[in-house]
Amino acid sequence: MPASTSFRLLETEADGALERARSLSPDETIAVVERSGLRGRGGAGFPLAQKLRATRTAATLAGAAYVVANAYDADPDSPLSRTLLERKPDLVIDGLAIAAHVVGAEQCYLYLHPEATRARSCAEAALSRRIESLQEAGTRVAIALGPGGFMGGEESALLAVLENKRAMARQRPPWPAEQGIALRPTLVSSAETLAALPPIVRDGPEAFRVAGTAGSRGTKLVSVTGAVASPAVYEVAFGSTLGEVIQAAGGVTTALKGIHVGGPTGGILNATRTGVRLDYEELKAAGTHLGSGQVRAIPEGVCIVNEAARLFSYLARETCAICVPCRVGTKRVGGILESITSGLGRESDLPWLAELADHLNEFSLCGFGITSASIIRTTMSEFPDDYRTHIVEGRCPTGTCTPVRARRYETMAQP
Numbered sequence: 001m002p003a004s005t006s007f008r009l010l011e012t013e014a015d016g017a018l019e020r021a022r023s024l025s026p027d028e029t030i031a032v033v034e035r036s037g038l039r040g041r042g043g044a045g046f047p048l049a050q051k052l053r054a055t056r057t058a059a060t061l062a063g064a065a066y067v068v069a070n071a072y073d074a075d076p077d078s079p080l081s082r083t084l085l086e087r088k089p090d091l092v093i094d095g096l097a098i099a100a101h102v103v104g105a106e107q108c109y110l111y112l113h114p115e116a117t118r119a120r121s122c123a124e125a126a127l128s129r130r131i132e133s134l135q136e137a138g139t140r141v142a143i144a145l146g147p148g149g150f151m152g153g154e155e156s157a158l159l160a161v162l163e164n165k166r167a168m169a170r171q172r173p174p175w176p177a178e179q180g181i182a183l184r185p186t187l188v189s190s191a192e193t194l195a196a197l198p199p200i201v202r203d204g205p206e207a208f209r210v211a212g213t214a215g216s217r218g219t220k221l222v223s224v225t226g227a228v229a230s231p232a233v234y235e236v237a238f239g240s241t242l243g244e245v246i247q248a249a250g251g252v253t254t255a256l257k258g259i260h261v262g263g264p265t266g267g268i269l270n271a272t273r274t275g276v277r278l279d280y281e282e283l284k285a286a287g288t289h290l291g292s293g294q295v296r297a298i299p300e301g302v303c304i305v306n307e308a309a310r311l312f313s314y315l316a317r318e319t320c321a322i323c324v325p326c327r328v329g330t331k332r333v334g335g336i337l338e339s340i341t342s343g344l345g346r347e348s349d350l351p352w353l354a355e356l357a358d359h360l361n362e363f364s365l366c367g368f369g370i371t372s373a374s375i376i377r378t379t380m381s382e383f384p385d386d387y388r389t390h391i392v393e394g395r396c397p398t399g400t401c402t403p404v405r406a407r408r409y410e411t412m413a414q415p
């Protein structure tokens, strides 16, 4: 692990944590979680203590609540929850049970991708091992399978799936903590976030600290992919630099051109940005986000405009299509990027792309559209020469793009 650490999730046991949680009042447990500084690992970094408190308060009025561990792994190249469930399933199950105890929920769901068969077997074995302690705590845990596809992991789409509807996002507020499954208060947290609860509750908030790091607390599972020696899932300290994260995977195998951080909606940073730290605020300031926890090393010789076009072609297929800025925006951005890689780009495409990024970011209904703007913004600001060579010189800077359009993608709305 890059920074010197004292806490490692993948080396932690769950033993004794649920009993300890049951000896504390919900408010005492929330106070311990608050002092630990635990923030959501699913991307947005919302403090777990605040979510627990909001769900508990709403549940007191509603009389019932649910807890969902989001172990879906929407990004197929970032199997973080699967890794966690295959290696430490008891941490996720007991984390769910502790959260259920705090918010007063009887029914919990472990929400998985339909293809995560091995993780599912490990979770089922852990549930059998834990059956007595779960019964004593009055908690039922059911395994629920998502639909497949990227949007199946978004929290409001996930709630729709648990109500037997299509994986489409909902307007918020009301937040799931107030109105989730069947309009009941529902805590939706990433499996990785909930897995940190047992050690924090059992050993106290200090146990969660990682020595030598500032800012966000604890560790983060990351999927290091692309041009690295050993692509895999690693546990790194929050606050590690992107360079250290890549080093954890054995370092780059060839000259680095860019670092794609956050998965399918994440921004691509220039290779010079290896000093940026894995931290919610620092990644945001750099133009990207933690997202799916994927850090992809992009080698020299790759055309970044083509990378952006490829990502938008994926997003245009995966959008749930319920809101116009994203349904239309992902298609338009993809079309413009394809025009550019096909040698049909114009200077006026750049402000048009920037405007579409603003629309996606400001008016989309869920994180999918909101964060996808970072792909447009970072590729244009960090790799202006790739765009310029395509548009001004009419050639691919790396000689790798092949035309996919015979005519420009244009709409009546284009300036």
Ligand SMILES: Cc1cc2nc3c(=O)[nH]c(=O)nc-3n(C[C@H](O)[C@H](O)[C@H](O)COP(=O)(O)O)c2cc1C
Pocket: 039, 040, 041, 042, 043, 044, 045, 046, 070, 071, 072, 073, 074, 075, 150, 151, 152, 153, 154, 155, 156, 188, 189, 190, 191, 193, 194, 366, 367, 368
């Ligand atoms: C398109 C999309 C896919 C997502 N997929 C996942 C996922 O697979 N796992 C996850 O924990 N969060 C995922 N999220 C984030 C969830 O919406 C939600 O914020 C998270 O589960 C909350 O947990 P946390 O507070 O512990 O981070 C996704 C978000 C979006 C926009």
Ligand code: SF4
Pocket: 151, 168, 169, 170, 319, 320, 321, 322, 323, 324, 326, 327, 364, 365, 366, 367, 368, 369, 370
């Ligand atoms: S931003 Fe995209 S994925 Fe999210 S609700 Fe709108 S259409 Fe659906």
